[in-house]
Amino acid sequence: MFSWYYIEGILIQSCYTLLIVLGLSILTGYTGMFSFGHAGFVCIGAYVSVLCTMGFGLPYLLSLLIAGVVAMIFGAALGKITLNLKGDYFCIATLGVGEAIRLIFNNLNLNLNIGGKTFILDGAKGIASIPLHTTFPVALAIVVIFLTATAFLMNSKHGRSMLAVREDELAAQMSGINTFRSKMLAMCMSALYAGIAGGMLAHYFGYLQPKMFMMVKSTEYTIMVIFGGMGSITGSVLGTVLLCALPELLRAVGDWRLVFYGLAVIVIMIVRPKGLMGGKELPVGKFFRWIGRLLTGKKNDPPPDSDPPGEEVPA
Amino acid sequence: MDIQYYLQQLVNGICLGGMYALMSVGYSLVYSIMSFSNFAHGGVIMVGAYVGFFALTALKVPFLVAFLLCGVGSGLLAIIIERLVYSPLRQRHAPSLYFIISAMGASIFLENFVIATIDGTPRNYPTLFSNSIKIGSLSLGLDSLLMIIVSAVSLLILMFIIQKTKIGLAIRACSYNEKAGTLMGINSSLVIFVVFMMGGILAGFAGMLYGMRFIVKPTIGQVTNKSFVAAVFGGLGSLPGAIIGSVLLGIMEIFVASINSNLRDLFVYALLIIVLIIKPSGLMGKVVEDKA
Numbered sequence: 001m002f003s004w005y006y007i008e009g010i011l012i013q014s015c016y017t018l019l020i021v022l023g024l025s026i027l028t029g030y031t032g033m034f035s036f037g038h039a040g041f042v043c044i045g046a047y048v049s050v051l052c053t054m055g056f057g058l059p060y061l062l063s064l065l066i067a068g069v070v071a072m073i074f075g076a077a078l079g080k081i082t083l084n085l086k087g088d089y090f091c092i093a094t095l096g097v098g099e100a101i102r103l104i105f106n107n108l109n110l111n112l113n114i115g116g117k118t119f120i121l122d123g124a125k126g127i128a129s130i131p132l133h134t135t136f137p138v139a140l141a142i143v144v145i146f147l148t149a150t151a152f153l154m155n156s157k158h159g160r161s162m163l164a165v166r167e168d169e170l171a172a173q174m175s176g177i178n179t180f181r182s183k184m185l186a187m188c189m190s191a192l193y194a195g196i197a198g199g200m201l202a203h204y205f206g207y208l209q210p211k212m213f214m215m216v217k218s219t220e221y222t223i224m225v226i227f228g229g230m231g232s233i234t235g236s237v238l239g240t241v242l243l244c245a246l247p248e249l250l251r252a253v254g255d256w257r258l259v260f261y262g263l264a265v266i267v268i269m270i271v272r273p274k275g276l277m278g279g280k281e282l283p284v285g286k287f288f289r290w291i292g293r294l295l296t297g298k299k300n301d302p303p304p305d306s307d308p309p310g311e312e313v314p315a
Numbered sequence: 316m317d318i319q320y321y322l323q324q325l326v327n328g329i330c331l332g333g334m335y336a337l338m339s340v341g342y343s344l345v346y347s348i349m350s351f352s353n354f355a356h357g358g359v360i361m362v363g364a365y366v367g368f369f370a371l372t373a374l375k376v377p378f379l380v381a382f383l384l385c386g387v388g389s390g391l392l393a394i395i396i397e398r399l400v401y402s403p404l405r406q407r408h409a410p411s412l413y414f415i416i417s418a419m420g421a422s423i424f425l426e427n428f429v430i431a432t433i434d435g436t437p438r439n440y441p442t443l444f445s446n447s448i449k450i451g452s453l454s455l456g457l458d459s460l461l462m463i464i465v466s467a468v469s470l471l472i473l474m475f476i477i478q479k480t481k482i483g484l485a486i487r488a489c490s491y492n493e494k495a496g497t498l499m500g501i502n503s504s505l506v507i508f509v510v511f512m513m514g515g516i517l518a519g520f521a522g523m524l525y526g527m528r529f530i531v532k533p534t535i536g537q538v539t540n541k542s543f544v545a546a547v548f549g550g551l552g553s554l555p556g557a558i559i560g561s562v563l564l565g566i567m568e569i570f571v572a573s574i575n576s577n578l579r580d581l582f583v584y585a586l587l588i589i590v591l592i593i594k595p596s597g598l599m600g601k602v603v604e605d606k607a
Contacts, residue, residue, distance in 0.1 A: 096587035262424025
């Protein structure tokens with residue numbers, strides 16, 4: 001049961017889900033806007049990248065990039081019209097958009113003939129026999145790049161502005177932050193991440209169907225952000241890996257696993273609404289410095305005051 | 316393609332709209348008091364449909380009894396959800412987004428609980444009313460007639476409760492301003508209890524009507540997203556708005572479906588987006604200002 005093939009599958013799934021959740025974490029965790037339509041961006045990214053590789057014969061990584069950019073352009077357009085909506089209305093709008101995107105692909109029939117190759121997109125039946133380009137090393141490399149990028153973004157002026165918007169939009173505005181621009185940046189970044197992840201997903205499964213992008217998926221991503229703790233990158237990583245592995249570990253109990261999943265969400269909201277990390281980060285930097293000291297054997301530094309990650313229990 | 320055809324479609328639209336109205340008033344009532352979108356409502360409707368199904372097939376009770384059982388079952392479930400899921404959040408004054416996440420969790424829980432305990436296969440209600448009445452050359456199925464009557468009567472009763480009784484006054488006061496209402500001696504816990512109960516009962520009725528008309532399956536809850544769209548269209552938090560929005564949405568949906576049945580779902584969500592862009596407060600909703 002626990003063959004490498006099986007574990008690799010879970011790891012790849014965790015990787016692209018993590019990418020989506022990272023993007024969503026920028027939007028939800030840092031900027032405080034809830035999206036229930038992120039599966040829509042993933043859907044766009046998946047279809048665009050498949051069109052690129054299968055239709056135009058572009059290389060895989062380039063197709064991911066194009067998928068991300070297309071999703072980002074779409075996110076920007078969506079942001080332009082919905083970002084001024086308040087609270088609940090914004091998340092209802094994203095819900096509508098997410099479902100609308102899925103339904104458009106559900107009704108879309110394409111039969112392109114590009115340079116002698118035919119590319120068939122058949123509505124609800126979707127696309128079959130997509131080349132399997134997403135391997136674990138590639139997926140891991142992409143995720144690590146974006147993890148680093150996210151960490152830098154969040155420590156930049158833009159990241160701080162987003163936090164300010166989340167805490168109090170009015171106060172942020174009065175301190176001279178262009179709140180619309182911050183929100184737009186968050187929206188674009190998260191759509192970019194989702195688009196790239198969509199491409200990875202498509203080239204992992206080898207087939208695409210619109211029903212893979214139901215609203216439930218969007219909800220799951222949001223739940224992962226909340227579970228890990230809003231405003232914490234390491235929290236998102238922990239949340240995603242745990243919640244990706246949980247259904248697999250619970251596979252033995254069959255249909256009941258999603259029952260537990262729903263129950264877990266409710267219990268978390270009641271018992272620990274801050275999420276696992278509660279907005280704090282695991283001391284990753286300290287950890288690496290500690291490892292560095294171990295490797296170089298420098299002993300004259302002040303003793304490391306942090307525990308290795310995984311054992312840190314924030315208050 | 317003549318006037319007969321359009322009239323027939325209009326009747327179908329009103330049927331569908333009436334059912335949406337039963338569902339969307341539940342959404343709207345909860346939104347008006349607690350200002351969050353209760354996504355668990357779909358699960359309550361689904362459970363109602365199952366209660367009706369098993370009452371009719373396993374217990375073999377008459378239709379009216381099954382119908383009341385639906386209301387009782389769903390009403391109870393709605394109250395239980397409120398007590399177990401929302402009440403702890405409410406006491407902590409959690410932001411409304413936590414309520415939404417919890418509601419999503421409850422909805423996932425209910426849907427999969429039914430899949431795990433019963434199964435995921437769609438089931439058909441036994442045929443109850445196969446006759447139809449002819450009015451002129453317009454044929455009106457008894458089940459459609461029943462749907463319209465049931466929706467209309469339950470909504471009228473609901474409006475009566477809201478407008479004429481003491482608890483209705485309390486609900487209206489709380490929807491205007493919950494804090495001020497509490498200061499005036501209104502037991503806001505009781506108000507929320509009643510709101511969930513009424514929404515749940517109507518959800519049960521709607522579930523049974525939906526099951527009779529279409530099919531019973533655990534994913535009905537997702538179909539009820541449309542009634543949520545109707546509530547937004549009419550104006551979230553406004554009861555008459557929810558009803559008018561639902562009926563209009565039902566009629567429009569049927570007419571779109573008669574042009575191209577693939578477009579009906581897409582149309583509903585497109586409408587949602589357009590409404591949110593042009594007038595987020597919907598047809599009759601109140602405009603909420605951002606207070607500093």
